[in-house]
Amino acid sequence: MNESLSFIFINACLVNNFVLAYFLGICPFLGVSGNIGTASRMGGAVMFVMLVSSMCAYGIHLMLVAIDAPYLQLISYIVVIASTVQLVEMIIKKFSPALFRALGIFLPLITTNCAILGLALFQTNKGYDFIQSLIYALGAGAGFTIALVIMAGIREDLDIADTPKVVRGTAIVLMVAGMLSLTFMGFAGLGG
Amino acid sequence: MNEANNKLDTNTFIKGLWKENPVFVQVLGMCPVLAVTNSATNGMAMGLATAFVLIMSSTLVSLLRNFIPKQVRIATFILIIATFVTVAEYLIQAISIDIHKALGAFISLIVVNCLILGRAEAFASKNSVGKSILDATGMGVGFTFALLCLGGVREILGTGTFFGIQILGASFEPWILMILPGGGFFTLGAWLLLFNYMKERKAAKMQEATA
Numbered sequence: 436m437n438e439s440l441s442f443i444f445i446n447a448c449l450v451n452n453f454v455l456a457y458f459l460g461i462c463p464f465l466g467v468s469g470n471i472g473t474a475s476r477m478g479g480a481v482m483f484v485m486l487v488s489s490m491c492a493y494g495i496h497l498m499l500v501a502i503d504a505p506y507l508q509l510i511s512y513i514v515v516i517a518s519t520v521q522l523v524e525m526i527i528k529k530f531s532p533a534l535f536r537a538l539g540i541f542l543p544l545i546t547t548n549c550a551i552l553g554l555a556l557f558q559t560n561k562g563y564d565f566i567q568s569l570i571y572a573l574g575a576g577a578g579f580t581i582a583l584v585i586m587a588g589i590r591e592d593l594d595i596a597d598t599p600k601v602v603r604g605t606a607i608v609l610m611v612a613g614m615l616s617l618t619f620m621g622f623a624g625l626g627g
Numbered sequence: 628m629n630e631a632n633n634k635l636d637t638n639t640f641i642k643g644l645w646k647e648n649p650v651f652v653q654v655l656g657m658c659p660v661l662a663v664t665n666s667a668t669n670g671m672a673m674g675l676a677t678a679f680v681l682i683m684s685s686t687l688v689s690l691l692r693n694f695i696p697k698q699v700r701i702a703t704f705i706l707i708i709a710t711f712v713t714v715a716e717y718l719i720q721a722i723s724i725d726i727h728k729a730l731g732a733f734i735s736l737i738v739v740n741c742l743i744l745g746r747a748e749a750f751a752s753k754n755s756v757g758k759s760i761l762d763a764t765g766m767g768v769g770f771t772f773a774l775l776c777l778g779g780v781r782e783i784l785g786t787g788t789f790f791g792i793q794i795l796g797a798s799f800e801p802w803i804l805m806i807l808p809g810g811g812f813f814t815l816g817a818w819l820l821l822f823n824y825m826k827e828r829k830a831a832k833m834q835e836a837t838a
Contacts, residue, residue: 455808456808457662457808458657458658458660458661458662458808458811459658459662459736460658461657461658461661462655462657462658462741465654465657506713506717509709509712509713509716509735509738510706510709510710510713513705513706513709513738513739514702514705514706517701517702517705543701544741548739549658549736549739549740552735552736552738552739553658553732553736556732556735556736557732560732600827601820601823601824601827602820602823604819604823605654605816605819606816606819606820606823607816608816609812609813609815609816609819610812610813610816612812612816613809613810613811613812613813613816614809616807616808616809616812617804617807617809620807620808620809
């Protein structure tokens with residue numbers, strides 16, 4: 436694995452955007468993308484959890500290889516992610532109660548955010564070393580934030596647009612997401 | 628969902644299929660729904676794997692519901708689910724290497740399917756074993772059905788085949804778009820539109836009947 440760091444970052448952030456190309460983290464993507472402020476802070480929280488859990492996942496992977504127990508991988512990853520989320524929840528609650536209320540139920544739901552577990556699994560599958568894993572996590576987090584913020588921007592405009600009653604809600608959001616996903620395909624080949 | 632106790636058992640099963648279909652109505656568990664449904668076979672395999680995990684973990688959660696302390700219930704549920712997902716992953720690998728390759732990391736990602744945790748928390752932890760199994764089976768079948776709908780549409784339009792069998796003539800120009808990520812969003816959006824439309828028509832009819 437001799438991929439350059441900038442390639443890993445651009446790949447995770449734009450070319451194979453976690454939300455729009457891998458469909459990871461769709462729940463918060465649909466749930467908290469109502470307003471730009473909340474969306475960007477949610478992105479920040481996810482990015483932080485990604486960084487921490489990526490580091491932990493790297494350590495755990497080394498240990499599991501050492502004791503030859505690959506079947507424990509999934510279980511140990513999910514436990515680490517759940518504890519990281521708990522930690523972030525406490526930090527946010529302490530420093531910004533307003534943000535804590537704004538994120539609401541979606542904060543604990545970061546635990547079941549597939550993007551984070553997906554990140555841990557992908558970096559293991561790709562055999563990244565420690566620095567590469569960190570950059571990968573950073574890229575994935577940035578990509579998630581970008582997708583979320585763009586979506587929130589579009590939805591803020593959609594709210595005041597005169598759409599037919601049938602398409603309101605999830606249906607139109609999915610259509611917009613489809614178009615965004617097509618747009619992001621334009622990044623293919625970038626950074627290679 | 629807390630009024631489920633005084634409902635008939637068949638209703639517990641049926642509601643997952645249509646009225647509370649996990650994908651079309653509750654919009655839960657979206658990641659696998661969109662990611663692996665580029666063909667009917669993949670959609671079906673994913674649906675069955677998810678149903679298996681759902682049924683097994685609902686059963687166990689329901690059996691243990693009186694022993695799990697409230698404070699650590701979510702962590703316990705996730706551990707139970709992760710165990711069964713690991714089982715499912717090894718099973719799929721044993722049954723078909725091809726499907727295992729096609730689904731890739733998304734099998735492991737069943738762990739974070741909100742649907743399973745949602746059912747464990749909302750239903751299995753409060754109801755008897757029999758009911759939980761029925762509920763999980765209904766939801767699992769509904770989920771598989773939805774994945775099949777999505778995968779079918781995307782495969783037919785994207786490659787002109789269904790379960791790998793050519794059904795549209797050779798003159799059909801495949802819409803490559805449909806098997807790309809964007810197509811997943813569009814197809815699901817279209818299905819939701821259809822469901823909204825039908826719901827609205829039904830509501831209008833009921834209103835007419837009462838007026």
